Amino acid sequence: MAVCEILCVGTELLLGDILNTNARFLSKELALMGISVLRQTTVGDNMQRLCAAFNEAASRSDIVIACGGLGPTADDITKEALAQVLGLRLQKHEPTARAIEQYFQRRGVPMPRTNLKQALVPEGADVFENRNGSAPGIGVKDAGKTYVLLPGPPRELEPMFRDRVSAYLASYSDCVIISHAVKTFGIGESLMAEKVADLLELENPTVAPYAKDAEAYLRVTARAASRQEAERLCAPVIHEIRRRLGSKVYGVDTENLQRRVVELLQTKGLKVAFAESCTGGYAAKRITDIPGSSAVFECGIVAYANAVKSRLLGVKPGTLKRFGAVSTQTAVEMAQGVLRISEADIGVGITGIAGPQSDTGGKPAGLCCIALAAKGAAARVETIETGRANDREYNRFAASSKAMDMIRLYLEAAE
């Protein structure tokens, strides 16, 4: 099994200014390729220490992947360090120089001369185009070892690894690992794990429970000589999990709830509209995260103040007065209101207390009422309480997730 070390470069990592997500991303991707990561090392932007780290890593492993330090400024020296360690000259890579010039032209800003430093690559290197920034990635094969240099920003590094570097390293991969995530909503991690306790003991595929972003999911991972064989191992286990968890499962490998909702709406040719109070546009933002959502998303109204709820959505002042802004009654009138003023088929109303301050009426932060109104159907409404009064982001996320899940269950029931 091929052995790899990951070398992260950046004083900001050693100062604790940023979290090292690159080490995790690369480790995970390499594990899926069957390449073993034996060590992760982080050093600062210091030539002597960086060269020492390259030499040590190469003495122990087949592959060294370094990330960070490919920027245009003088303290970006990862490329220079590798060139020094391997005794290679840096030379201008013309396609990269042109790409960098065009990148600045498109943005309509003059290119600082220092940016051309990013077009220098070690002689004989393979160059990986950067579609999301200006620093290209670099691959060097030298004395039986492979070195890969990647830009530090995750939004540049991650697509570059997936699109180019994984293929570049394919010859080191000696088995196939396949992994699927069975995603659920509306069931806690421990209850989910209890329902599949016996499956968690399996060895191939393995089944492991995780919780993330107000959801729980099970990761099913198989290892085999071929992709086909690994899939054949996963299939019956995924089927059994679906059988036990029922409608709590919203998808397998589905990116997130809003993706599932957009797919269901597309299939049925329906449109949704949101009336949001505490989530402040979060539900609309999440739906419109999905490319192509314009076909299924009609409009959103963010109505924070009571006056706006009445004026734009037609919520009755009497309802607000009698039951309060955070009530199932108000949620239903918001959902019905946005349905009335739009041409959507489904209207969703969300009203709650995001925190950290709680309501004057004694309702706790984390409480939220969510209603769904649809043409020709009775309105439905649910209330959640997260129990995390101080976590405004979590409360807003969980409330918008619950709204997505109500749309999903409504559409799935109609199937």
Added chain:
Amino acid sequence: MAVCEILCVGTELLLGDILNTNARFLSKELALMGISVLRQTTVGDNMQRLCAAFNEAASRSDIVIACGGLGPTADDITKEALAQVLGLRLQKHEPTARAIEQYFQRRGVPMPRTNLKQALVPEGADVFENRNGSAPGIGVKDAGKTYVLLPGPPRELEPMFRDRVSAYLASYSDCVIISHAVKTFGIGESLMAEKVADLLELENPTVAPYAKDAEAYLRVTARAASRQEAERLCAPVIHEIRRRLGSKVYGVDTENLQRRVVELLQTKGLKVAFAESCTGGYAAKRITDIPGSSAVFECGIVAYANAVKSRLLGVKPGTLKRFGAVSTQTAVEMAQGVLRISEADIGVGITGIAGPQSDTGGKPAGLCCIALAAKGAAARVETIETGRANDREYNRFAASSKAMDMIRLYLEAAE
């Protein structure tokens, strides 16, 4: 200045199963104590590699802090590795053995016998009680070096470090480090760095450029015997940066643009409303991320389809037809429309192409027009192009940032 290395132990880190938050936490705490972290290393639960990592780290630094691998199971071997490296015997620490027994008694579950392994410590070690779990922390001073072993779970490690270990390492702390972030918007990292190129050469305080989330910032870090003295070193440099970058600077240590916008609106007693197309609620979501934003945020309209732009916001069909939905003219009518239907003082219209698909009219993804309308003032409008056609999240984030920045500049100009 004392030099430290952090050694994280755990195969789950090398597999990418978990994010290494301990390395960041410890680095940050140590930086504040004036202890320099030169390297972070992660290795798996393997005796030979762990011993090698201890030896290497000790050869380069005064302090080695290892975390993880203190649990009760057979693959927890960090303590055993350190004892082997230093030639120390492990012996039972009675107060810890009693504490572990009591810990299980309190939880009302029988103690597995393997847990007594956690009461073994190297002879002569200092022991740090664990108030949030069963594995104690360990300190060993040997041949002029200090070794600290901490449990892996962050909720055990973090309080233990703050309550006990920081005092244990106090003799190494000979200074205070103060750091400030000068945050900018509307200037790229390299152009910003060019304008302060001479300041980047300073030694105390140091000035370093960073880019994150469509913004660039400068970190000014001073080291001195006292906090006061360190602040005195930073002040003139921050003043000089502000002078050179002018209105590009939106704050020092300000959390983000929306925080600055909410503060400005609060100070002036004004309210804002958004009419969003491509950002789909992202601007409203970001403003309402800030607790207390209800006092300054009037409402948001997410109008994706042209029909909705006309019906809810009063955008003229002729404008949409002649100039297109993504045009400065439409952006201005959206801003004016939301101002008209709300009781806000400032209306902002955002219309663009989020990507990854580009417009049928040949306009590129990443193009966005943003308009600001205010009572009694001429509307202003700007167009940005990110040059990142494929990055929907970035394009939407950058467009909503630009909207925040236009509000900020409008309010600052009125000061």
